[in-house]
Amino acid sequence: MVKVTIDNIEVEVEQGTTILNAARQIGGEVVPPAMCYYSKLPGSGGKCRTCLVEVAAGSSADPRPMPKLVASCSTPVMDGMIVKNKTSDRVHENRGGVVEFLLANHPLDCPVCDQAGECHLQDLGYEHGSQKSRYEEEKRTFEPIDIGDTIKLHMNRCILCYRCVHVADNLTENRVHGVLNRGEQAEISTYIENAIDNDFSGNMIDVCPVGALTDKTFRFKSRVWFLKPMEAERSCNKCSGKAVLWMFGNEIYRVTARKDKYGEVEDIDGKPGWICNDCRFENKEVSKWKILGPRVIDRHSVISQGKYETKIETSTKKIN
Amino acid sequence: MKGRKLLLDKIGISGIETFEIYKKNGGYRSVEKALKSMSPEDVVEEVKKSGLRGRGGAGFPTGMKWSFLAKPEGVPRYLVCNADESEPGTFKDRYLMEHIPHLLIEGMITSSYALGSNLSFIYIRGEFMWILHILEKAIAEAYNNGYLGKNILGSGYDLDLRVMPGGGAYICGEETALLESLEGKRGNPRMKPPFPAVKGLWGCPTVVNNVESIAAVVPIVNDGGDAYAQIGIGKSTGTKLISACGNLARPGVYEIELGLSVEEFIYGDDWCRGIANGKKIKACVPGGSSVPILPHYLITKTASGENRLMSYESLADGGFLSGSMLGSGGFIAFDEDQCIVRNTWNFARFYSHESCGQCSPCREGTGWMEKVLNRLEHGEGNLRDIELLEEINKKIEGNTICPLGDAAAWPVAAAIRHFRDEFEWHVTNREESQTRNYGLCKEPVTA
Amino acid sequence: MKAHIDWSLRHSEKKELSRASLAKIDELITQVPEGKHKTVLMSALHLAQIEFGWISIETMDYIAGLLKIQPIEVYEFATFYTMFHLDPVGKYVFEVCRTGPCMLVGSDDIISYIEEKLNIKVGETTQDGMFTLKTAECLGACGYGPMLQCRHKNHEFLTKQKVDELIEAYRSSKVE
Numbered sequence: 001m002v003k004v005t006i007d008n009i010e011v012e013v014e015q016g017t018t019i020l021n022a023a024r025q026i027g028g029e030v031v032p033p034a035m036c037y038y039s040k041l042p043g044s045g046g047k048c049r050t051c052l053v054e055v056a057a058g059s060s061a062d063p064r065p066m067p068k069l070v071a072s073c074s075t076p077v078m079d080g081m082i083v084k085n086k087t088s089d090r091v092h093e094n095r096g097g098v099v100e101f102l103l104a105n106h107p108l109d110c111p112v113c114d115q116a117g118e119c120h121l122q123d124l125g126y127e128h129g130s131q132k133s134r135y136e137e138e139k140r141t142f143e144p145i146d147i148g149d150t151i152k153l154h155m156n157r158c159i160l161c162y163r164c165v166h167v168a169d170n171l172t173e174n175r176v177h178g179v180l181n182r183g184e185q186a187e188i189s190t191y192i193e194n195a196i197d198n199d200f201s202g203n204m205i206d207v208c209p210v211g212a213l214t215d216k217t218f219r220f221k222s223r224v225w226f227l228k229p230m231e232a233e234r235s236c237n238k239c240s241g242k243a244v245l246w247m248f249g250n251e252i253y254r255v256t257a258r259k260d261k262y263g264e265v266e267d268i269d270g271k272p273g274w275i276c277n278d279c280r281f282e283n284k285e286v287s288k289w290k291i292l293g294p295r296v297i298d299r300h301s302v303i304s305q306g307k308y309e310t311k312i313e314t315s316t317k318k319i320n
Numbered sequence: 321m322k323g324r325k326l327l328l329d330k331i332g333i334s335g336i337e338t339f340e341i342y343k344k345n346g347g348y349r350s351v352e353k354a355l356k357s358m359s360p361e362d363v364v365e366e367v368k369k370s371g372l373r374g375r376g377g378a379g380f381p382t383g384m385k386w387s388f389l390a391k392p393e394g395v396p397r398y399l400v401c402n403a404d405e406s407e408p409g410t411f412k413d414r415y416l417m418e419h420i421p422h423l424l425i426e427g428m429i430t431s432s433y434a435l436g437s438n439l440s441f442i443y444i445r446g447e448f449m450w451i452l453h454i455l456e457k458a459i460a461e462a463y464n465n466g467y468l469g470k471n472i473l474g475s476g477y478d479l480d481l482r483v484m485p486g487g488g489a490y491i492c493g494e495e496t497a498l499l500e501s502l503e504g505k506r507g508n509p510r511m512k513p514p515f516p517a518v519k520g521l522w523g524c525p526t527v528v529n530n531v532e533s534i535a536a537v538v539p540i541v542n543d544g545g546d547a548y549a550q551i552g553i554g555k556s557t558g559t560k561l562i563s564a565c566g567n568l569a570r571p572g573v574y575e576i577e578l579g580l581s582v583e584e585f586i587y588g589d590d591w592c593r594g595i596a597n598g599k600k601i602k603a604c605v606p607g608g609s610s611v612p613i614l615p616h617y618l619i620t621k622t623a624s625g626e627n628r629l630m631s632y633e634s635l636a637d638g639g640f641l642s643g644s645m646l647g648s649g650g651f652i653a654f655d656e657d658q659c660i661v662r663n664t665w666n667f668a669r670f671y672s673h674e675s676c677g678q679c680s681p682c683r684e685g686t687g688w689m690e691k692v693l694n695r696l697e698h699g700e701g702n703l704r705d706i707e708l709l710e711e712i713n714k715k716i717e718g719n720t721i722c723p724l725g726d727a728a729a730w731p732v733a734a735a736i737r738h739f740r741d742e743f744e745w746h747v748t749n750r751e752e753s754q755t756r757n758y759g760l761c762k763e764p765v766t767a
Numbered sequence: 768m769k770a771h772i773d774w775s776l777r778h779s780e781k782k783e784l785s786r787a788s789l790a791k792i793d794e795l796i797t798q799v800p801e802g803k804h805k806t807v808l809m810s811a812l813h814l815a816q817i818e819f820g821w822i823s824i825e826t827m828d829y830i831a832g833l834l835k836i837q838p839i840e841v842y843e844f845a846t847f848y849t850m851f852h853l854d855p856v857g858k859y860v861f862e863v864c865r866t867g868p869c870m871l872v873g874s875d876d877i878i879s880y881i882e883e884k885l886n887i888k889v890g891e892t893t894q895d896g897m898f899t900l901k902t903a904e905c906l907g908a909c910g911y912g913p914m915l916q917c918r919h920k921n922h923e924f925l926t927k928q929k930v931d932e933l934i935e936a937y938r939s940s941k942v943e
Contacts, residue, residue: 046511047679049719068718074511097715101684134708137691160677178839179677180846182489182506184687186677191842192824396800408866408905439800446813446850447906449919482798487809487848490904504805504840506847522803563910565868571910609867609905650909652868666867670904676847 002079006030006053007087019072019083020051024262031262032085033095033124035102035209036161037073040264040272044166045073048159049098050124054091057082069094092128099128104135105184106210107156115211117224120263121159140184147177148195150216150281151205155187158212164188164204171200171274188212199238202280206257206265217281218246218254227253229295234288238276240268244295252284261298323590324551326539326559327532328575331419337454339461342422350430350541351467355475358541363434367537369545371557376402376493376530377608377648378723379632382537383545388517389435390525398526399437401428401534402498403444403451406490408609408670409650412561413531415573417444417451421458425481427534429467430541432479435527440479442531443498445486455483490674494722495528496520497676508678509722532561553579556631560649567601567655569593582606582628582635583620586653599655602760603739606635607647609667610727612734613660614644617763640734659757661746664735665693671728682725685716689732696743699750706743710736782825784833788814792833804834808844812851821852849903857892857899859937862916865902868909877913877925878902884934897938918943 001012006023007030013022021039023031032053037045051073055066060080069091072083085091103125110116142155160179165188168175176197177190190196196204205213227246234241246254257265257275265273283289335341342348354363368383389397401424405413417424424442432440444452459481462468470478484502486492492501496510499521520526536558540548549557556578562585565571570593576585586601587594595601604619605611622628623642628635635646654663672686689712695701709732717729736743742758784792791814795807811830816822827841845851852860863878878889881900885893892899908914911923920942922933936942 046721049679049681052719071511071721076513094715094719098680098719101680101688101715104684104688134711135688137688140687159680160683162678174837176837176839178843179506180843181677182847183672183675183677184683186683191839191846405907406905409868409909411907411909411911414907445907446809446848447903447916447919449813450921480798484806485809485813487812488850488903489848501809502806503803504808504834504836504844506843522800565909565912566871573910605867650868652871652909654871658871663867663870666865666870670866673904 002077002081004077004079004081004083006083007085013077016076019053019055019070019075019077019081022077023072023083023085030085032072033120033127034073034262035120035124035159036163038163038166038207038264039262041163041166041170041207043169044161044163046071048102048161050095050102050128052091052094052098054084054088055081056084096128096130099124100130100134102159103129103133105140105156106159107139107141109157113154113157113211114214114219114224115157115208119211120209142187145193146195146216147190147193148197148201150202150277151196152214152216152219153188154212154214155189156212157210158188159210160186160188161209163207163209164213167200167203167207168196171203172198174198199276199278200274202277203257203265203274206259206274209263215254215280217284221253222248229297231258231292231295232289233292234279234283234290236276236279238278240271240273240275241279242268242273243275243279243289245289245291250286252286252289255280255283258295324559324577325575326548326551327416327423327535327561328420328573330423336420337422337458339422339458339465342420343465347422348426348429348467350538351426351433352473354430354433354541355473355477360434360436363430363537363541366540366545367434370536370540370548371545371552371555372533372536372540372548373556373632374530375532375536375560375649377407377610379646382529382533385517385529386435386527388515389527390518391436392525396439396524397435397437398521398524399428399432399435399440400495400498400502400521400526400528401440401442401531402493402495402528403442403448403531404486404490404493404498405448405531405648406445406493406674407648407650408667409565409605409652410563410608410648411565412563412573412649414448414451415563416531416535416561417448417455421451421454422462423535423538424455424531425458425462425467427537428481429462429472429479431527431529431534431537432481433477434537437527438478438480440481441502441521442481442483443486443492443502444483445492446488447486449485452483452485459483489676490670491676491722491724494724497722498528499526506676508676509724511721551577553629553631554633556633556646560630560646562630562649562651564592564651564653566651566653567596567599567658568653569596576630578629578631579634580630581620582630585630585651586620592653595653595655597655599657600760601653602656602658603654603660605644605650605652605654605731606630607645608650609652609670610730611645611647612640612643612730613738614734615738615761615763618642618738640730641737644734656760657757659697660735660739660742660761661693661697661753664732665690665697667731668693668728671724675724675728679721679725681716682720682728685712685725686728688712689728693732696746699746699754701747703744703747705747706736706740782829784815784818784829788818789833805836805840808834808836808841809848812841812845812848816851820858821854821856823853852899855892858897859917860899860901862901862903862906864904864906864908864912864914864916866905868905869912869914872912874913877915877927877930880927880930881915884930898934 032051034051035048052069053072057063059078144154180189230245232245372382373379489507491497492507497507501507516526622637636643668690672690675686677683713729716725746753796804831838831841913925914923
């Protein structure tokens with residue numbers, strides 16, 4: 001076990017734990033935001049740079065500060081390491097910079113985006129963004145396309161987190177989509193407008209932190225904040241059958257995996273609770289499910305339940 | 321004496337590209353010496369003593385890099401030569417490989433022995449395909465003469481050496497991107513740690529060295545690390561290949577002893593012979609496009625008035641405020657008629673084009689800078705764009721996965737630092753800036 | 768608005784590599800550790816481009832089959848490296864370096880001159896299918912500019928006269 005201090009809070013974690021995961025063990029405000037890292041997806045992380053933190057002391061053995069900010073999702077802690085996240089002006093300033101970069105080519109089409117209300121980029125922009133964009137250039141644009149019957153790709157909104165690529169690598173045999181081209185021209189694509197057709201492809205939607213990959217069966221049906229998330233299960237021979245139903249009255253509008261406050265699928269029976277496409281797209285009748293009760297969405301976001309008060313509080317703070 | 325040559329000394333010999341002539345002229349001695357009379361550790365020790373610093377641009381001590389190589393039991397180790405030379409202004413490795421390919425092959429054998437690699441690679445940029453064929457031919461000759469393959473010179477040491485092409489991507493000069501590319505993947509740099517010395521090619525411990533560094537191992541082993549360290553100045557030991565280009569009277573590749581004065585290098589008869597067409601020098605980028613540009617008054621003298629030398633330390637004297645870097649040795653000179661804004665835009669376009677697109681500050685930031693600079697250059701900029709560029713710069717620098725972000729940020733920051741007048745003039749004199757160049761920048765008046 | 772890659776254009780006639788190229792690929796596979804044959808992808812694409820002139824979807828699928836990897840792995844790879852032409856090109860592709868050091872010695876003028884001479888813009892192919900003009904970022908010939916590369920050969924210290932001669936030489940098949 002090694003001891004690390006994050007924003008003046010000490011925590012003991014196992015050797016090899018990343019700074020981000022050590023912070024998640026503390027929880028609350030000290031946890032850096034992560035747009036590309038996804039603990040259930042080996043190989044993810046390091047790319048978006050929103051989780052940058054300052055290392056004020058490398059370790060007890062070598063207490064020198066690290067000259068650059070480091071990606072907390074891919075930097076392992078050392079015994080005696082001192083990390084500054086919320087308490088670092090440098091982090092605040094540079095994270096703001098990263099947000100500005102992520103929004104530079106983003107269409108900001110939240111009013112017509114299905115992800116609105118549960119979008120991590122919205123949250124990030126709210127926390128760290130500035131009121132006005134300094135990006136006056138023409139934005140990079142792509143036509144939305146279908147990648148299969150059930151998934152829509154809005155490349156304009158993509159922040160190239162690579163999570164969906166990792167989902168395909170980790171959950172399916174033959175990946176058919178990936179990142180094509182490079183630099184500013186890089187895009188998620190199948191190249192030949194292939195359908196992504198496998199039993200677990202729908203999980204790409206769940207891992208997408210923005211509205212780049214959305215559920216076609218749910219498109220424009222309702223804003224998520226009007227829906228009631230309910231925990232439910234059904235017997236399924238492909239997955240655990242444990243999901244969240246997003247309901248309006250007695251109608252199921254959408255089915256997703258059960259996600260935690262970091263937007264990651266919860267473990268079910270010790271394994272990540274990915275759900276299959278049958279559960280996600282094919283079973284929208286209430287009779288197909290056993291409904292267990294309301295799902296508490298523990299996230300700092302529009303869809304959070306019972307958190308309106310804190311929301312108003314922080315908004316007022318921001319205005320003042 | 322600043323004319324000693326250790327790498328290019330045999331370059332004028334006719335037929336030196338063949339094994340026979342190369343061998344006849346003292347070639348492959350380092351292999352014989354190392355394999356017959358030295359342990360691998362001895363070779364590493366000599367390289368450490370030599371003070372050789374990585375010649376690809378970062379200048380990290382080669383011996384130290386070698387000593388970091390992990391050596392777990394039963395796991396292969398690899399040496400990979402970085403011949404992906406693509407930093408604008410740099411064409412020295414190409415010259416070496418084209419003219420004296422066996423020097424690189426010899427260096428690869430000796431270095432592979434030192435590191436315990438039995439399969440080594442030369443990753444050469446795809447645009448140098450004809451040099452790949454030159455190297456393949458040289459490698460075949462080395463195999464035929466018992467310098468590669470099984471039981472080299474009866475020493476019991478086996479080595480296979482392969483050349484692999486790139487496909488057109490500057491980023492593959494970054495060592496982990498190079499390894500990805502060599503594995504048949506997109507050249508996306510890896511997150512570090514782990515470093516290649518622990519987890520490199522196919523997850524095995526790997527050393528990646530520049531062509532010139534590998535070649536320098538030959539004279540180091542032949543004459544000893546101490547003898548090499550005697551050459552040069554201070555911590556800048558040995559000789560360095562400088563590829564000189566831009567508006568010079570005699571551009572080309574020169575081998576210099578580190579410590580030669582910049583003035584001598586630009587104006588000396590043995591070297592570049594001054595600026596072409598008798599013009600004045602306006603600026604200079606001494607170490608490849610990513611290092612800070614120097615205005616005319618900081619090229620031959622440092623800010624404190626000392627003679628500027630071609631060495632790691634002297635070129636960096638003054639830090640980023642008034643210095644630059646030796647970098648890869650890509651020496652680019654600008655005459656008085658060149659436009660700094662245009663050149664800065666050109667470099668920004670290069671880095672934007674070459675960004676792998678993996679991490680957001682580089683992907684978005686390089687593209688953004690390119691667009692702003694494009695407007696400024698074409699008379700459509702505003703004064704606040706100059707501040708914006710500085711801001712974007714700061715948000716890229718240090719925040720990216722690999723050094724490409726810094727490489728893109730530094731030239732823009734330095735150009736604005738030293739040539740702010742010229743940038744502002746492009747805004748205040750939009751039309752005029754489209755028809756003529758600004759000329760030399762003013763030297764700041766110091767008290 | 769940038770459309771997604773228009774793939775209707777990307778179908779080539781020729782389907783398979785020559786025996787010599789296939790043998791070369793087999794040889795290269797034997798030169799890397801077992802199971803690491805994906806390493807050969809770069810060389811395989813270069814060989815394909817030499818034979819087919821450009822890299823079509825069929826070619827990429829074919830190479831994926833040869834190396835027993837997924838087609839998307841080839842698509843991802845080929846779209847990353849700028850040497851691969853993913854659209855049909857002319858018989859000769861002029862790639863003129865436009866980066867700093869070449870620009871300082873007049874690459875912009877050379878590019879305009881070639882445009883004028885061949886009556887095409889950068890990115891276009893002449894009507895007779897002989898020439899495609901592209902620009903390239905630094906090709907490592909900074910001291911010898913302006914320069915262009917065509918079929919893995921460098922043509923350096925370009926002047927307008929040299930461009931004329933070069934075009935003539937290619938037209939009359941005096942150079943390969």
